[in-house]
Amino acid sequence: xNTVPNSFRTQPDERGHFGQFGGRYVAETLMPLxxxxxxxxxxxxxxxxxxxxxxxxxxxxxxxxSPLYFAPRLTEELGGAQVWFKRDELNHxxxxxxxxxxxxxxxxxxxxxxxxxAETGAGQHGVATATVCARFGLPCVIYMGAEDVKRQSxxxxxxxxxxxxxxxxxxxxxxxxxxxxxxxxDWVANVHDTFYIIGTAAGPHPYPEMVRxxxxxxxxxxxxxxxxxxxRLPDLxxxxxxxxxxxxxxFHPFLDDATVKMLGVEAAGHGLDGDEHAASLLGGxxxxxxxxxxxxxxxADGQITEGHSIxxxxxxxGIGPEHAWLKExxxxxxxxxxxxxxxxxxxxxxxxxxxxPALEPSHAIAAVKKVAPTxxxxxxxxxxxxxxxxxxxxxxxERLGVEL
Amino acid sequence: xxxxxxxxxxxxxxxxxxxxxxxxxxxANLDALVEAGADVIELGMPFTDPMADGPAIQSAxxxxxxxxxxxxxVLRYATDFRARHPHVPLVLMGYANPMVRRGxxxxxxxxxxAGVDGVICVDIPPEEDDALGPAxxxxxxxxxxxxxxxxxxARLPQVLEGSEGFLYYVSVAxxxxxxxxxxxxxxxxxxxxxxxxxxxxxVGFGVRTxxxxxxxxxxxxxxxxxxxxxxxxxxxxxxxxxHLKTLTKGLAEAVHSAR
Numbered sequence: 001x002n003t004v005p006n007s008f009r010t011q012p013d014e015r016g017h018f019g020q021f022g023g024r025y026v027a028e029t030l031m032p033l034x035x036x037x038x039x040x041x042x043x044x045x046x047x048x049x050x051x052x053x054x055x056x057x058x059x060x061x062x063x064x065x066s067p068l069y070f071a072p073r074l075t076e077e078l079g080g081a082q083v084w085f086k087r088d089e090l091n092h093x094x095x096x097x098x099x100x101x102x103x104x105x106x107x108x109x110x111x112x113x114x115x116x117x118a119e120t121g122a123g124q125h126g127v128a129t130a131t132v133c134a135r136f137g138l139p140c141v142i143y144m145g146a147e148d149v150k151r152q153s154x155x156x157x158x159x160x161x162x163x164x165x166x167x168x169x170x171x172x173x174x175x176x177x178x179x180x181x182x183x184x185x186d187w188v189a190n191v192h193d194t195f196y197i198i199g200t201a202a203g204p205h206p207y208p209e210m211v212r213x214x215x216x217x218x219x220x221x222x223x224x225x226x227x228x229x230x231x232r233l234p235d236l237x238x239x240x241x242x243x244x245x246x247x248x249x250x251f252h253p254f255l256d257d258a259t260v261k262m263l264g265v266e267a268a269g270h271g272l273d274g275d276e277h278a279a280s281l282l283g284g285x286x287x288x289x290x291x292x293x294x295x296x297x298x299x300a301d302g303q304i305t306e307g308h309s310i311x312x313x314x315x316x317x318g319i320g321p322e323h324a325w326l327k328e329x330x331x332x333x334x335x336x337x338x339x340x341x342x343x344x345x346x347x348x349x350x351x352x353x354x355x356x357p358a359l360e361p362s363h364a365i366a367a368v369k370k371v372a373p374t375x376x377x378x379x380x381x382x383x384x385x386x387x388x389x390x391x392x393x394x395x396x397x398e399r400l401g402v403e404l
Numbered sequence: 405x406x407x408x409x410x411x412x413x414x415x416x417x418x419x420x421x422x423x424x425x426x427x428x429x430x431x432a433n434l435d436a437l438v439e440a441g442a443d444v445i446e447l448g449m450p451f452t453d454p455m456a457d458g459p460a461i462q463s464a465x466x467x468x469x470x471x472x473x474x475x476x477x478v479l480r481y482a483t484d485f486r487a488r489h490p491h492v493p494l495v496l497m498g499y500a501n502p503m504v505r506r507g508x509x510x511x512x513x514x515x516x517x518a519g520v521d522g523v524i525c526v527d528i529p530p531e532e533d534d535a536l537g538p539a540x541x542x543x544x545x546x547x548x549x550x551x552x553x554x555x556x557x558a559r560l561p562q563v564l565e566g567s568e569g570f571l572y573y574v575s576v577a578x579x580x581x582x583x584x585x586x587x588x589x590x591x592x593x594x595x596x597x598x599x600x601x602x603x604x605x606x607v608g609f610g611v612r613t614x615x616x617x618x619x620x621x622x623x624x625x626x627x628x629x630x631x632x633x634x635x636x637x638x639x640x641x642x643x644x645x646x647h648l649k650t651l652t653k654g655l656a657e658a659v660h661s662a663r
Contacts, residue, residue, distance in 0.1 A: 027552075032556060303502065
């Protein structure tokens, strides 16, 4: 387990395994589809025209490259390392999710699929999926836990404006994992014409690899921008983790830069001591769910337990399998911050930089707040600002006791 | 001869009945199925996230877990069933995570000690057989695989390789419940599968009435009924056994006399 591989960037293997994690744990009905998807994805990867169309849409429709921003007042406030942000909250639709949706819908069209489905938690992936479906004129069904539909009504309205059908899921705990179950049930019944756009770097192979690759634009840009601006690489990367796609997107291009440390930040909810958190890596154990083997929140019998986080985008009881592998290989460090700390991070960025972050990257900011003061002033932290906070103002107002 | 091979060696088609463990009085429900003529029992292991199941079996899973059913309870139902019915094949059906939670060897050993004959794991395809298959085979438990309308000719040999007990042909691309396949499609697919294997083929998904069961039994070695029985458990609770008996009796007569 402690032997260092030659490269951390060659996973997964041909069966979709990241060490003992990942794989294709799906019902037989889906298995031929998943294999077909992998074949078509490999062809697309090898096709310069596919990459060119992806790049073109990212530039002219999403607004990439996103800026790399040095945060002077936050840096001064924390009194240690320089803090820089990759500004993926400035993307069209306000989060990193759109990068992946552009890639997957181009693949869906290439495969001749005529109907798109997706699951969503906070609604960011649902909005991004509805957006690309409107852009390409494909019908779109979004599965969303009934609880989340209530918590995230602005995003539900956005999806409807964009022409998506939003289906509230009432089974189980009526949150993100139940929405994913319902997405898989729809897919299995509509395999002939339907493409499932999974929103994070999880699910059966090739999804974890494919989503990571589409999101790697974040890290590729950031690496080049940092070199151009400072002539060096950052000392530490920080990103929030629910399923883990924004973190992998930032981390992956840096994995073989030995001097760059990385910190993934899970949601500790009300604290890791109790059951009310969403920290699969720090508070869970390996198991099989939603097509892959990974770390899960589960009981002694393997029943999945409900995650909790103030951020609806983080309260998923699993995590992308590559993170499970990066944790076990020791390449990436993982920590967790509570709802309370995330709220403080949220307010800190508002006050010092004039940026209202989403609650997901507020977890990363909270971790930066802890670690920056312990690092020398000439060191560099690069954190991913993966979403903007407009969608969260109601949640934050409620927590701060403000009536809107 | 194992219990499964003995049952399927009989000249008449077999009726395979599914209920979820821990949903109502499991022992009484199982006895009702056997008394009314079920040839093979599939006992569902409840799981929080039954993603291949429709509303009926989803609800049964939640009722069972809500009543506090544990893996130890499921194994105890199996052990007690084996003591009461020494000759009726018993298959555990469920999802990977509860089965591999304590390690595949632990599960295979516990299932073998409980007198289980086969295991159907919905979300372990042949590609991930290592996760459970070798442990089951080492204990003499049949890993029962699923084939579906999407399992094409190129893929079928891989599904059959390592399949034991019987092959479960899922007649519709979809989830468990009410959607029904055309008998012509079932007949063609079962015939296609039987050209490639000698193991028995049982057909399930969407089978609810004796009439449907009889049609399928004309072309298959077994007929699986699940959601229709599970709905009775949900509807009648403690009174379910008598209702299970009535439906199962009709199904068994139809299946056994189909050809």
